[in-house]
Amino acid sequence: MKSESTSDEIRGEQSTDSNMQQVERDVDDNVTAEVREQCEEEDAPSSSEDEEEEGEDDQDDDVQVSVGSGMVLKSFAVAVFATMVSFVQLNGGISNFIDAWSTGTLSTNNKTRKSYSSANELFALTPDAGTRMVLPRKRTSNMDFCLVAELDGTDGNCIPQPESSSNLEYMNFNIKAPLMDFVTSSYDLEYFPYEDDDASAQKTRRYKKGRALVYKDPPVGSYYVHRKDESTNYDEAVEPSFTGFAGKFINLSPKPVLFFWDGNEPILMDRILPYEAVGTSTFPGHQFFFTPEYDRQTAVARFFITADTKVMVYDPKPDLETLSAEHREKYLAQLANLDYAREYLVITKRQWLAMFPRPPPKHFMWNADYFFQEHSVETRETHFLKMPSQAELARIQSFEGEYGRANPSEPRPLSIHRERGTRKMTLRTISCSPRVFEIDHFLSDVEVEHILSRATSLKRSTTVGDNDFSDEFDAVDDTRTSKNTWLNRHDSPIIDAIYRRAADLMRIDEVSLRFSRHGDEFYSAAESLQLVHYNVGQEYTPHHDFTYPSMESGYQAARFATLLLYLNDDMAGGETVFPKAVNAQTHSGLQVKPEKGKAVLFYNMLPDGNFDDLSQHAGYPVKEGQKWLANLWVWDPFMDAE
Structure with missing residues (x-):
């Protein structure tokens, strides 16, 4: 069914034909009219029979916009566009380009684009033979995602399903063709054409099918291998008494907005740049609003939080004709993200909090298949049993020689003060969703003493990171009342x-986990170790460790895992709680009592790259004594240079 094309058929809402025509006019002159002809409208294919009815209304929309091929994100895809133009000029047309792109043999100026066969080849966050980290090519190069002809699981072009999670499965989805064209050109994704189409038909579909790996929660009954209480229904999860969750707020305006919590008095939370997102922990009944920077008294959008409204979007429907090329690109990228998020929610029953396209985590993830499941790891990094001298504990000047990559045939540094041989570490699963593990005796008493000896220059903890607007509001509040300092590796x-x-x-x-230098920039997958101190009455209310990366973050880097290290246990209170931990026995979630030397590992991401809302956690108030702990945050794939 065909109808007049409008820009809001990309949005799914209203706009004008002139906006769409402007997008076509803005396509670079180097791209021939052949590109536009290959982006004409056609009835949308259904991603699966099960999803056909779900997307029926959406697919009545008509889209006749040529974007993507000539629009590239500033941070990611200038090189991709230049390659396409060069190839078209040298090899006689866009059809040849599509053929070469789809087969992995794209060549320009006698240079051949390698055809990769595995995720690790494409996105190798692995150290080289020396002591520096090798940067991945692009954020999507490891994506277990592809556009395919036949969605029956037999297509050989898709990256095989990882073995790290038995609950990853492929989700079929549709995204409007112009948005998908934009995504594939901007993020260097390969398009595998429909096998039953000729070259022209491949580019005339209104919607394009995709397939992405998504994580689906296993039934709670599978968490209970040993069922001791016959009166408990282990096959039904109990509702947590805690009702909070992660709220994500997206600004689709071409102007920055101020983000307020509408409490007894409005509280300025943050400044949101155009087409960016921020987040906060929130509850049903909370209210927020956006204002222009120049007028804090006039709300341009208000949000009333319910249990079903976890992603809030302010979209003033900007006229595409008036947007700059950069803003238009970001706007279309967010629309593609929201298209994907809708289908992800239908399949997984979970909100998509990340930014599409986002690959599964590069780093390994331990399975948490059932309660009390154990994993064992052997390490040569044994405990320090005696305190070295001050001279021996001097600052490391270089990660080379004895502090370079460990040689299995040589003893570890300062081995005279350490356990001999190797040490076995056991991870014990205490929550399956979110994935939480405890590791007894991760630290020795000597190591705890050494960390505490570094507790100088403690400062009041904050709940926000660095940003250019933080001086306009009080970043220190009652959410986190502890003090902290930082220890470098x-x-x-x-x-x-x-x-x-x-x-x-x-x-x-x-x-x-070191900082590696690449040109003038430094990268690492780990932050410095944060040492935290709580006095009586101090706490950290429920929060998430992940934040929402900027659209300009080339790899959509974010905190992947948190390792908590407990440094004392002579206090009352101070438990770490995961109030939304899924189980069939208690409404209060999971509580972990601090024990000196114990570590707790949990993941802030799901195996499909989405952020895990269930990883929300808190530090209960200290009732007696004082509490000491250290945090080690590991990022995926690594922290951005900034």
Whole structure:
């Protein structure tokens, strides 16, 4: 069925034909009219029979816009566009380009684009033969995602399903063709054409099918291998008494907005740049609003939070004709993200909190198939049993020589003060959703003493990161009332050994947890170790460790895992709680009592790359004594240079 084309058929809402025509006019002159002809409208294919009825209304929309081929995100795809133009000029037309692109043999100026066969080849966040981290090519190069002709699982072009999670499965989805064209050109995704179509038919579909790996929660009954209480219905999860969740707020306006919580008095939370997103922990009944920067008294959007409204979008329906090329690109990218999010929600029953396209985590993830499941890891980074001298504990000057990559045939540094041989670490599953593990005796008493000796210059903890607007509001509030300081990996050989042991525990190469220099920039998959102190009455209310990366983040980097290290247990209170942990027995979630030397590992991401809302956690108030702990945050794939 055909109808007049409008820009809001990309949005799914209203606009004008002139906006769409403007997008076509803005396609670079180097791209021939052949591109436009290959983006004409046609009835949308259904991603699956089950989803056909779900998408019926959406697919009545008509889209006749040529974007994508000539529109590239500033941060990612200038090179992709230049390659396409060069190829068209040298090899006689866009059809040849499509053929070469789809077969992985694209060549320009006698250079051949390699055809990759595995995720690791494409997105290798692995150290090289030396001591520096190798950067991945692009954020989507590891994506277990492809556009395919036949969605029956037999297509050989898709990257095989990872073995790290038995609950990853392929989701078939549709995205409007112009948006998908934009995504594939901007993010360097390969398009595998429909096998039953000729070259022209491949580019005339209104919707394009895709397939992405998604994580589906297993039934709660599978978490209980050993069922001791016959009166408990282990096959039905109980509702948590805690009703909070992660709220994501997206600004689709071409102008920055101020983000307020509408409490007893409005509280300024953040400033949101055009087409960016921020987040906060929230509850049903909360209210928020956006205002222009120049007028804090006039709300341009208000949001009333319910249990079903976790992603809030302010879309003033900007006229595409008036947007700059950069803003138009970002706007279309967010629309594609929202298209994908709708289908993800239908399939997984979970909100999509990340930014499409986002690959599954590069780093290894431990399975949490059932309660009390155990995993064992052997490490050569054994405990320090005696305190080295001050001279021996001097700051590490270089990660080369004895502090370079460990040689299995040589003893570890300061081995005279350490356990001999190797050490076995056991991860015990205490929550399956979110994935939480406890590791007893991760630290020795000597190592705890050494960390606490570094507790100088403690400052009041904050709940926001660095941004250019943080000086306009009070970043210190009652959410987090502790004090903290930071310890760098190279501060001492003991801190370095803890990082290496943590890397072994998480099955990540320890070189990735260093700062590696690449040109004028430094990268690492790990932050400095945060040392935190709580006095009586101090706490950290429920929060998430992940944040929402900027659209300009080339790899959509975010906190992937958190390793908590408890440094004392002579206090009352101070438990770590996961109030939304899924189970069939209690409404209060999971509580972890601090024990000196114990570690707790949990993941902030799901195996499909989405953020895990269930990873929300809190530090209960200290009732007596004081509480000391350390946090190690590991990012996927690594922290952006900024």
